[in-house]
Amino acid sequence: MNITLIEPASSDWHVFSDFPLPRLGLPIVSAILKNEGHNIRIFCEDLLPIDWDFVFSSDLVGISTTTSTAPKAYKIASAIKERGIPVVIGGPHATFRPEEALTYSHYVIRQEGEETIKELVSALSNGCNLSDIQGLSYIEEGQFRHNPKRQLLKDLDSIPFPDIQAIFGYEKMPIIPIITSRGCPFNCSFCSVTPMFGRGYRMRSIESVISEIEWRKPSSIFFYDDNFTANPERTRILLEELARKNLSLKSWTAQTRIDVAKDKELLALMKKTNCLFVYIGFESVNPGSLKEYKKGQTIDEIKEGIEALHKAGIRIHGMFILGSDEDRVETIKETEKFAKKYKIDTVQFLILTPLPGTKTFDEFDKAGRIFTYDWSLYDGMHCVYEPKNMTPYQLQFGNIKALRKFYSFRSVIKLILKFKFLNALFRYYGRRLSRKWEKKHKETMKKLKAFSIELVKRKERLIKKF
Secondary structure (H helix, E strand, O other): OEEEEEEOOOOOOOOOOOOOOOOOHHHHHHHHHHHOOOEEEEEEOOOOOOOHHHHOOOOEEEEEOOOOOHHHHHHHHHHHHHOOOOEEEEOHHHHHOHHHHHOOOOEEEOOOOHHHHHHHHHHHHHOOOOOOOOOEEEEEOOEEEEOOOOOOOOOHHHOOOOOHHHEOOHHHOOOEEEOOEEOOOOOOOOOOHHHHHOOOOEEOOHHHHHHHHHHHOOOEEEEOOOOOOOOHHHHHHHHHHHHHOOOOOOEEEEEEOHHHHHOHHHHHHHHHOOEEEEEEEEEOOOHHHHHHOOOOOOHHHHHHHHHHHHHOOOEEEEEEEEOOOOOOHHHHHHHHHHHHHOOOOEEEEEEOOOOOOOHHHHHHHHHOOEOOOOHHHOOOOOOOEOOOOOOHHHHHHHHHHHHHHHOOHHHHHHHHHOOOHHHHHHHHHHHHHHHHHHHHOHHHHHHHHHHHHHHHHHHHHHHHHO
């Protein structure tokens, strides 16, 4: 079969739009299906536009979507479906909203799709029954059919290396993404990783990861793991192998937790192997919010971790989530001051987003606090629910002000005067991105302000009534 796989861009520009780094689900699917004898090409819209002539000549089209890309995914799926071409949608959003996704497609693959897509393509090629394919949802005789859940893969080494070369425009990728594990042993209330990939931490063997790095010969790597150091001993062995085999990387970056900073030997090894940045979800400087998020860390641990990482010479990209039921307007200001005081190199001040599949979504949805289901706004940059201790506009505007202050021109000059030119460059780029977002969303802010004013008036009327 001629199969096209598509990763849609978001419906709107966001801060990650300038960093085109495709997710690895579709390249893995491509590698699997090529091994079965099929012809595969991938379009990642963040890299290059879709070639519709190519797509419309396909026997099957697969689309992977997150929540914020769902509207674009549905638009693409509808256009293809109208041509009579079978369409299958997968990814986190479709996993948790399968019936919604089936409105625009023929099939939905829930959770991990490696085995499911292989069985689906085989069934479609040979005219076989779909009822035995675990993890598949579809419509039959006007009824939604959700086949039993498929168990998560146990042996990640059985998965072929992602077929990145199948992506049109892959040469534009600034760094190479590599994933060494799946799942997370933690269970933060706002995060969809655990519902999607399980709480168990599944790892590729060290040999498999090293083999992929040797094969790709990258100069820079982004480790796509949700928590690269969840098993510190395993991370240590991997980095030691990198050093022993003299796989000299110009730089590597990864997502991790602040816990990594407790292991000074591991930090030294990370620096030795050219770790440029770690991306850490601090989430909050409010102890109440950390408890609500079920983060399992303290403010003191965050402070000590920042100091240890900087002492080891590792830069920090800190991510904070604003808008919990424990947060107030003052919390936003305190967060920005904290980031500057402890000299976090770059930051994202994100707005709490109730993603489908999470405990946060279930709670907010049940309470009627979500005021828009425009999924394109579910990108961590828009307020889509009613906060408890402030208006949606106060949360949104507070977030913008915090970014303004952190990424001020003055902060860039200060870094230049200290001869920290690379840090200054990162800070300047962060300033440019945040300003670009702010200018592009002026109309959104006006509408949110008007909505918030009406919300306050409505609550005041209710108070008077009762």
